[in-house]
Amino acid sequence: MTWVRVPEGSGFGLENLPYGVFSRPGELRRIGVRIGDHVLDMAGLALDGTLPEASWAARSSLNRYFGEGPEHWAHIRQRIVEFLTDDDYRPLVEPRLVPVADISLHLPVDVADYVDFYASEQHATNLGNILRPNTPPLLPNWKHLPVGYHGRAGTIVASGVDVARPNGQRKIGDFGPSERLDFEAELGFLVGAPSDGPVAVGDFAKHVFGVVLVNDWSARDIQAFEYQPLGPFLGKSFATSISPWVVPLDALGAARIEGPAQDPEPQPYLRTAQPSGLDIQIEIELNGHVVSRPPYSGMYWSPAQMLAHMTVNGAPARSGDLYASGTVSGPEKDQRGSLIELSWNGDEPLELPDGTTRAFLEDGDTVTIRAFAPGANNTTISLGEVTTTITPARP
Amino acid sequence: MTWVRVPEGSGFGLENLPYGVFSRPGELRRIGVRIGDHVLDMAGLALDGTLPEASWAARSSLNRYFGEGPEHWAHIRQRIVEFLTDDDYRPLVEPRLVPVADISLHLPVDVADYVDFYASEQHATNLGNILRPNTPPLLPNWKHLPVGYHGRAGTIVASGVDVARPNGQRKIGDFGPSERLDFEAELGFLVGAPSDGPVAVGDFAKHVFGVVLVNDWSARDIQAFEYQPLGPFLGKSFATSISPWVVPLDALGAARIEGPAQDPEPQPYLRTAQPSGLDIQIEIELNGHVVSRPPYSGMYWSPAQMLAHMTVNGAPARSGDLYASGTVSGPEKDQRGSLIELSWNGDEPLELPDGTTRAFLEDGDTVTIRAFAPGANNTTISLGEVTTTITPARP
Numbered sequence: 001m002t003w004v005r006v007p008e009g010s011g012f013g014l015e016n017l018p019y020g021v022f023s024r025p026g027e028l029r030r031i032g033v034r035i036g037d038h039v040l041d042m043a044g045l046a047l048d049g050t051l052p053e054a055s056w057a058a059r060s061s062l063n064r065y066f067g068e069g070p071e072h073w074a075h076i077r078q079r080i081v082e083f084l085t086d087d088d089y090r091p092l093v094e095p096r097l098v099p100v101a102d103i104s105l106h107l108p109v110d111v112a113d114y115v116d117f118y119a120s121e122q123h124a125t126n127l128g129n130i131l132r133p134n135t136p137p138l139l140p141n142w143k144h145l146p147v148g149y150h151g152r153a154g155t156i157v158a159s160g161v162d163v164a165r166p167n168g169q170r171k172i173g174d175f176g177p178s179e180r181l182d183f184e185a186e187l188g189f190l191v192g193a194p195s196d197g198p199v200a201v202g203d204f205a206k207h208v209f210g211v212v213l214v215n216d217w218s219a220r221d222i223q224a225f226e227y228q229p230l231g232p233f234l235g236k237s238f239a240t241s242i243s244p245w246v247v248p249l250d251a252l253g254a255a256r257i258e259g260p261a262q263d264p265e266p267q268p269y270l271r272t273a274q275p276s277g278l279d280i281q282i283e284i285e286l287n288g289h290v291v292s293r294p295p296y297s298g299m300y301w302s303p304a305q306m307l308a309h310m311t312v313n314g315a316p317a318r319s320g321d322l323y324a325s326g327t328v329s330g331p332e333k334d335q336r337g338s339l340i341e342l343s344w345n346g347d348e349p350l351e352l353p354d355g356t357t358r359a360f361l362e363d364g365d366t367v368t369i370r371a372f373a374p375g376a377n378n379t380t381i382s383l384g385e386v387t388t389t390i391t392p393a394r395p
Numbered sequence: 396m397t398w399v400r401v402p403e404g405s406g407f408g409l410e411n412l413p414y415g416v417f418s419r420p421g422e423l424r425r426i427g428v429r430i431g432d433h434v435l436d437m438a439g440l441a442l443d444g445t446l447p448e449a450s451w452a453a454r455s456s457l458n459r460y461f462g463e464g465p466e467h468w469a470h471i472r473q474r475i476v477e478f479l480t481d482d483d484y485r486p487l488v489e490p491r492l493v494p495v496a497d498i499s500l501h502l503p504v505d506v507a508d509y510v511d512f513y514a515s516e517q518h519a520t521n522l523g524n525i526l527r528p529n530t531p532p533l534l535p536n537w538k539h540l541p542v543g544y545h546g547r548a549g550t551i552v553a554s555g556v557d558v559a560r561p562n563g564q565r566k567i568g569d570f571g572p573s574e575r576l577d578f579e580a581e582l583g584f585l586v587g588a589p590s591d592g593p594v595a596v597g598d599f600a601k602h603v604f605g606v607v608l609v610n611d612w613s614a615r616d617i618q619a620f621e622y623q624p625l626g627p628f629l630g631k632s633f634a635t636s637i638s639p640w641v642v643p644l645d646a647l648g649a650a651r652i653e654g655p656a657q658d659p660e661p662q663p664y665l666r667t668a669q670p671s672g673l674d675i676q677i678e679i680e681l682n683g684h685v686v687s688r689p690p691y692s693g694m695y696w697s698p699a700q701m702l703a704h705m706t707v708n709g710a711p712a713r714s715g716d717l718y719a720s721g722t723v724s725g726p727e728k729d730q731r732g733s734l735i736e737l738s739w740n741g742d743e744p745l746e747l748p749d750g751t752t753r754a755f756l757e758d759g760d761t762v763t764i765r766a767f768a769p770g771a772n773n774t775t776i777s778l779g780e781v782t783t784t785i786t787p788a789r790p
Contacts, residue, residue: 114548118625139623149625150545150633154508154713159778166708167593169540175662197789198562206527222708228534228543231626237545238708263622267570295615313617313633316787318549394592 002084004097006036009208010383015254016373017080018210018245019062022103025040029060029106033080034245037100042078044096050159061110062246066192066209067319073192073209077250079262095330105244107158108189108212112320114156115239116186116216117148117308119301123329126341131224135222143264146301148323151216152237156322159386165363165393166238168222172341177205177221177393178235180346181361185284185337185369188214188242189303191321196279198311199386201272204304204325213243213282213386214324220340220360225254242322245371245384255279255373259302269312276302278373279385282328284337285368287354294328294337304305363392376379397479399492401431406777410649410770412475412530413605413640413779414457417498420716424455424501428475429640432495435475439491445484446474455504457641461587461604462714468587468604469526472645473569500639502553504585507715509635510705511581511611513544514696516655518724521736526619531668538659541704542781543718546611547632551717554638554781560788561633563617572788573614573630575741576756579722580732580764582691583609583765584698585717593706596667599699600644602712608638608677608764608781609719614776615735615755638764640779647776650768654697661700664707671697673768675778677723678765681731684748689723689732691766758787 002014011016012034022039023029030038031054042057046099054076056064065073083089101233109300119137128137136181141147165177193211199207223235259277280296299308303325318376327337336342339360343349346359361367368387375381381395397409407429409412417434418424425433426433426449437452451459460468467577478488513519516533523532525682528542536542552558560572587604611631618630652670696704698720706712713715722732731737735754738744741754756762763782770776 050653056551113547115628141564141565141620146569146623147625147628150547152508152545152710153548153718155710164709168708169536169662172535172539173659173662175664196405202603219708225536226540226542228536228627229622229626230542231622231624233510233542234704234708234710235706237710264568267564267568269570305396309629310632313614313629314559315547315550315629317630321549358594 002035003087003090004038004084004322005036008163010027011372011380012036013375013379014081014084015353015377015379016247016251016381017077018247020244020246021060021062021108023106024098024103031057031059031062031065034100035084038097039100039103041096041098041219048096050092062108062240063110063280063320066190069193071205073248074250077248086132093212105158107156108244108246109322111153111156111322112318114151114153115144115148116151116259116326117301117306117323118326119146119299120326121300121328122298122331123327123337123341126329126336130340130345132220134145148306148310149231152383153241154243155237156172156377158239158363161241161242162389163217163239163241164391166222167233168219169225169394170221171211171225178222179360180220181219181390182339183361183367184216184218184221185205185282186216186324186327187280188212188322188324190246191317192319194319195311195317197314197316199317201270201304202274204307205247208249208303208307210246210248211383212246213371213383215241215367215369215386215388216324232370238282241386243384243386246299247381250279250374252373254376259298260298260300262300269308271307272304273361276304280371282369282371286358287352291350292334292336292342294335295330296328298330299328357391363388363390365390398482398485399430399431399433399479405431406767406775407431408774409476409479410772410774411641411642411646411776412472414458414503415639415641416455416501416503418501419493419498426452426454426457426460427496430479433492434495434498436491436493443487445487453608458504458505458715460587461585462706464588465520465601468643469645475606480577480669480689502551503641504715504717506548506551506717507713509546509548510718510722511546512541512696512718513580513721514541514694514701515721515724516695517693517726518722518732521724521731525735525740526715530621531747538576539661541701543701543705544626546635550632551635551637556636557784557786558612558634558636559786561614561617561629563614563629563786564620565616573616573617574755575616576761576785577613577754579611579613580677580689581609581611581719582675582724583597583607583717583719585641586712587714589714590706590712592703592711594710594712595667596665596699596703598703600671602695603644603698603702605643606647606778607641608766608778610636610762610781611719612636621785636781636783638779638781642776643779646770647673647768649771652692655693655695664702664703671699675764675768677764677767681753682747682761687729687731687737689730690725691723693725694723746759756785758785762784
């Protein structure tokens, strides 16, 4: 039990303790850990001498902390639990609790490389059926490796930052604002401890620090015209939004499950004996109305497999690398993770409670992605949210 | 005339003055400018007070200098010319000249985002003919926009760093070292001054600082199996090598030429009244033997168009962004910029002077890319070289 008052159902109890980068008005950015409706000012604790080993906390990104590696992460987590449960620490620690209402949250990490996968069989199947009807929806490689590509790290933005509708070539001779702007609800994995080369599938937790929510904005018309043969480029690179709280893998132990069976059996470098799926429930809200609840539990390729694949060619992973799962879609219609799936490429527009319909996003629309997972001690932990409003295209 | 002795034909005369990051044994990395067989120690000049405004020079990358912008770049260039031509400066400057034989050269920049284009019509046509015979070699979008994709910034390495043959899935059920390892000779453009959004095609020189040579290593078998539908990933991401000397655009004025005519006329955001081609002659050496001389002058899409395209969707450009042209191939067989073209996918292996042949690269092979351009005052300027030896795959 923590001595901090944690509101019922907050999702930010002692079992969670996610990391973020925050600031108070007029002050520099620093690292904090969320508990209930407060953030524990880690830089303050370091300064006070309460936690002198948190020399990484007076920084504007988590990269330095990430680089310290899993033993240090576990040590710090244990210390924070002591601080928040032992009444003897209360006089030292309570002055370093800041109400979340008083802070601004920022991008938690300087993203090094950004990779986006395509790991949901249901999503890949839906897209195949929509974009390439009358052919097998999954391409021949899909069940043999987690398909992915590199995105633009420099356009990853924090929750709360507006995203302008992108301009681009929509088809031959047709330039203008995208008319098919879409969201994609994904889970993102942040590399903490770097690797010089291949990361074995069983070493996932030695390298990945934790997870964020990702909204991989997509301009379907721009993407459709440009993507052959080298993949998505400007249809994705205008913005990718992530949630501010990085939930440590250490908080997701109770969420680990067997993933779906994989057939054919993957290559040895992708095989693992451990459960490597995650029982995370995502929720997508459009203008305040929940339009989908994609379950992460059904994802075909696990995050450990994605990391093993990404590095099997010898590519190093750096502190701050972000890789995302690709759109999370479940088998039911109200479990689809993108609007192109929910509206079936516009053929079945979504009806919203205000009487309007959406084939794709309109200016002024606000998209919020949230997620929850089982935590230790029969709790529920929150992954926070990533929320974004669409603004009109530049003239 | 400079008072520094510049060897005949060095390509590093007063008209060039490229920037690099160097170190002497046991010393920290710092920024230098090459003249003849020497490097001018910019950090030393700043420390001495000879060039106090070079506060960016005691760093291990050019990023900070790049961020200063074109007026500062021009000012520093002018000061360096004064230092190297005015005998009055010689007593102050000569002690800061270090023989290139005494230094190590390093990656000149912390690469932010890396984009690779596909801007040679001849290369795209050759690849189309090889990989998709009996269909039109250029896809429908190719003449409407510079096709490109994001690569892995974290695996960009300096000239001289060995590259290990990557492992990967070569086809279904077939994992192992790539059997079709290839080079791609390209020109790379480094963004200096950042932009918050679209860069007009005429503003190229306000943002791009200069050029490097790029070898975009490619594992053709891994790439062929993985690339549908999201583009190249592990077939490219194991390594990309760049040359150590960044030649400023200010040195390439005499190399500016009209590019090829563009038909159809591109969209307005890609149109420019200025000559935007570059008369740069590339040379590719395999194990000491020149195998190709691709001319950059024939590239369909100009670097100014690539930057305008890359940012037209609103994506910011950061100091240290690198974008490469894609393989440079001319119309003649001995002007092709990759081995897959030179050997026509292995059907016509290259014959080397030692009696061996190459369809693709073998372990131990050394590939060197050099380039030259016309400089001011009827000189020739060198872009230096990027040279790399292939080592065996990890076990």
